[in-house]
Amino acid sequence: MSESLPPKSVLALEARTPLTPGIALAVLLHVVVFGAALVLPRLFDRAPPLRKPIIAHMVALGKPRDPHLLPRKELAPPAAAASPMTVPVPSSKPSPAPRKREPTRQELMQRALARATGRAEPREEPDPERAGSAKGTPEGTAATAEEGDAYFTAVHDAILENYVVPSVISERERLYLSASVLAWIGPGGQILKHEFQKKSGNAFFDQALELAIQRTKLPPPPAEIAKSLRDTGVVLNFKP
C-alpha cells in the first residue's frame, strides 16, 4: 500500500521556492525598461542608413583651362607690403566705387562653400532667388523650417558671427580640437549661464569660445521652446 503524502500547502510550496527567479525576473524587467528607454527613441528618430556620399564639383566662373597648364591662384593675390618698415597711408582721393555686378548663382554657391570652410568674409549677400526662409542660414539646405528649427538656426548664426579661432593655434592642433558648452537661454534671448561640458585642452581655444558666447546676442526664443531652453539648455559643440 502506498502511503499517500499529505497535500502540500501553497504556503509550504512558496517557502521552499528559492528567491532567485523572482530577482531574475525583476532584473529582466529593469533591463527591458532601460533597453526600451534607450532603443525606442532611436527607433522613432533613427538616422537614415549610410549611403555613399555624392561629391558635387561645382564649375567655377571663368574660361576653360588646359589641364596641362599650371594653375591660376585660387584666391586674389594678397596685397603686398611695400617694405617691412612701411606704414600704409590711406589715399587722400578715394577711388571710385566699382560698378556692382550681380553675382551668378555659381559664385554664390562657391561663397557659401568658402564660408562653410572658414575661408570667406563673414558677411555676404545671400542669393535672393534661393528657396528658404528669411530667417534661414546660407549653409542651410531646407526650404522650410519649423519655428523651433528656425530659432536654432538663428542661434547657430549668431554664435558663428562671433566665433573666432586664434591664428596662434597651429594648423596641426586645429585638426584635433573640439569642445562642448551647455548654455541656458532666457526668454529675452539672454544667455543666462553657460558651462563647459568638455574643454578642448587648449586654453586659447576655450577662451575664444567664452568670448564668442559672451559677445553673442540672441533673439527671444519662441514660446513653445522658451521653457525648455531656460530649464534644460542647449548643447553647443565647437570645432575649429
Add this chain to the structure above:
Amino acid sequence: MIFLLALLLAAERPVIDLSGGRVQAYPLAMARPLGVQDAGVAVQSVLSQDFERSGLFKLLDPASFLARPTEGLTNIDYTKWQAVGAQGLIKISCDAPGAEVKCDMRLYDVAHGVELLHGTYNAPRAAMRQIAHRFGDDVVRYFTHEPAIFQTRIAYVRETEQGKQIVVADQDGANVQPLTGASINLLPAWTPDGRTIAFTSFRDGLGAHIYAVDAGTRQVRPLVLMGDFATGAVYAPDGLRFLFSASLDDNTDIYLSQADGSAGRRLTDSRGIDISASWSPDGKRIAFVSERAGSPQIYTMAADGSDVRRLTFQGNYNQEPAWSPKGDLIAFSGRDEHRIFDLYTVAVEGGKVTRLTQNQGTNEKPSWAPNGRYLLFSSTRGGKRQLWETQPDGSNQRAVTSERMGASDPAWGPLPASK
C-alpha cells in the same frame, strides 16, 4: 531610475554643431616701454616687426590704449586692456648699464589677468635686436608649441658692381655680413648646424665648382672641383652628406658626396639633365628636376637613386624644388603660359599644385623656413630682384631685403641650437 531620467533629459536637449570659425590673428597690445627709452623703443620696434611678419598677431594701435602710460609691470588694470580688445599684452622695461642692454620682458593673458611669460634678456647694445628676436621666439613657441624662427639667419647672393657675393643676414634682412668676395658666387646652402655654407663659384676661372665658407671665420675651402661644371650643393639633414649636380660626359646628373667632398657617386643616369636636388626632411628621398620626359619637371627618388617618380605634370618648365620641413609639400618655381616664373607648391601625396604668386613680377628660388611656416624667395616686383617671404598659402607676402643692386638665391638657415 535617476540615471534613466538623466538620460531622457539629456536626449531632449537640442545640440548645435558649430565649425568654420574665422581664423583671426591674436589681438596683442604692446604697452609703451618702461625704463631707458631709446633701448626699449628700439627693442619694441624689432619685436613689432617680427610679430607683424609672423601673421600670427594683430598689433593694436597704441593710440587707442586706455591704460596709464606709466603703468608698471605689476598691478595691471586688465579691464583697460580688455576694453581696447587686447587678449594678450606685452610689457618691456629696459635698462642700459654701460655697453649692455638688459630688458625685463613679459607676456600677459588679459582675459584671465595672469602673467604667461617673464624673462630677462641681455645683449650688447650693438646686438640689441637679438633681445627682441629671443623674446619673440619665446612668445611664438608659447602659443604654437612649434619652433620659432626670429633668431634664424638667411644666406643669399648680393649683386655688386664687381659681381655676386654670398652674404648672411638675420631672417628679417637686418645685420648683413658678406662672407665672400665678389667674383661670381651663387646658390648658398647651409649645413644643418649653421656653421658652414656651401656655394657655387667661378672663382678659380676653370668653370663652376663648389666651395664651402665657414660662417664664423669666413675661411673658404674647395669641396667639389669635378669637371668644369659642379653646382647646387645641398646638405642632408644629418649633415654627413651633400648632393650636387655635375656635368661629365656631356650629361648633367645628380651626385652624392661625403660632407668633406670625398667619395662622390652618381645617383641619376638619365639622358636628360638632372639637377636641383632637395632632401626630404627625413633624408630618405630626394626631389629634383629632370628633363628625361622632354621638359623640366619635378621628380622624387629614394636617397640611393632608385624608385624615381614624376610629381608634376602641369606646365612645361618646373624647376628649383624645395622640400618643406613638414614633409608634405614641395615648393618650386614654374613658368606659366605667359612665360613668367611664379612660385607653386605640389603636394607630395596626390600631386595637387597650388599657386602662391601671380601677376607680381618673376618669382623664383623658394627656400623654406626651418619650421615650415614661411618661404623665402626672390622676386622682381618693384624693379630690382629682392628677397621676399610668404606663408605657404601665398598670404602675407613681405619684402625682406632692400639691396641697392639686388638680391637672389635665398637659403634659410637652420634653427639656432637649443641652449
